[in-house]
Amino acid sequence: MDLFNSALGRNITFIRPAYFIISGLTGIPNINYYYMFFFFVYIVSVLGNTAVMAIIYLDHKLRTPKYVEVFNLAFVDLFGSSALVPKVIDIFLFNHPNIPYRDCLTFLFFCYTCLCMQSFNLVALAYDRLVAIIFPLHYGVKVTHRFMLSLIAAFWALVIIVLIITVGLITRLSFCESVVINSYFCDHGQIYRLACNDNTPSFVAGLLFLVLIFWLPLVFILLSYLYIGFTLSKVATVQEGIKAIKTCTAHLSLVVIYFIPLLMTFTLMEKIHPNARIINLSLTSVIPPMLNPIIYVLQTQEIKESVKSLIKSLGNSKYI
Template structure:
């Protein structure tokens, strides 16, 4: 951040608080039950995403462009919940609401990077489905491992740069209105509104950022499925249509789980009670990373078969080990 400031101007002094107070869940009745739920969500998320990543890594039959994107989604989900949930539990469950200025910006940066990558990863999976169904003859040629790796790497670079700019602009603010952040994490919008100098660049960024990392990915996904629907409508038999659509069910479920709660919160934000809004936003942040791997295991035949194979091998190995000891 010092490099960011030195590039924009020298000999400028900004007022920065020594710490912030995160107050999002304070005052909500029976909130301790929700903390237990968050802990449960986190444990399931870690176990499920690790299992999916290990399965894809160990099974060479899953080294395809589609499963490279699935592996990256599991990695992003694991890192995202690991960046957010333990810190949220430390702040509220163990009563450590104070967070230093630098730690808060770091917390903000990683949370936004991983949440943004979830949406862009759904774009990569949408592209894979469009090419497989709409352009099946070109799929093997155009959607290669190298292409998918480059696409995902470009998404990582893009997200890191965009979020780094948004975070860097916060360091140009004098924060003297308050030190209380009325959210469950270091929320970008909550922080820049604490400024007592001009925060127009951050305000503009707050409009551009969702457009780039939420609404454009959603638009691409919707256009993708319009193309897929049109292509399947031209297929001769109903059975072939259902077969083609079945390959998209897992991805459609991920899209619905990620985007629907965000859309509901956005549309109804003026009518949602503040505490309910904070709970809803926290659920939209931590719940999809838990459900994503479960959905892929339940709805994807290749991963289910691979998991069954590894479980059989593990069980057989353990049984042989027990017999050998006897």
């Protein structure tokens, strides 16, 4: 970040606080019960995503491009929950609201990295379903291991570059008044609004960030399913259409639980109480990582068969 700021001029002095104070959940009644729920969700998320990663790793039948992306989704969910939840519990439950300046920016970077990758993972899975249904004969050519790994790597690189710029813009802000962040973590929007110098670059970066990680992925996913529906209506029977859509149920479920709460929050942001906004956003951060592995285990036939096979093999090994 020092190199970033040196490009702005050597004589610029920024007022950086020793710490920020995260206060988003402190005034909510009976908040301790929420922490207990938060911790329960985290444990289920860790166990579920670890299980999905282990199943895909152990079963060679699942070494397909689609499940490479599912593995990455499980990794991102596990990484994101572990980056967010323990720190949130430490801040609020153990009364450690002060977080050092650099630690706060690091916290922001990792939380937003995982949030972005969740969105882009859904884009990759949407593309996989689009090609599998519309171009089934060319699926093995269009969606290969190399292609999927390259796509995942490109998403990671894009997210990291965008967030380095976003965090770099925050380091050029001066904080000469309040250092209280009204959120449950080091939220980008809440931080740059505390600045006492010009925060326009961070504001613009926030808007571009929202378009990049929310609107563009959502539009792509919606258009892909509209195209799937339109194509099936022209060339497939009702039974074939239903069978094709069933292969998308797991992905569609992930899209709904990820995008709908965020869409409601962004749409009704000015009409809902700040506490309700904070709770809704915090739940949006932890509920999808918990539900994603459950949905894939329950709704994906390949994983259900893999789980049964692994359980059967473990049961047989006891008698050897």
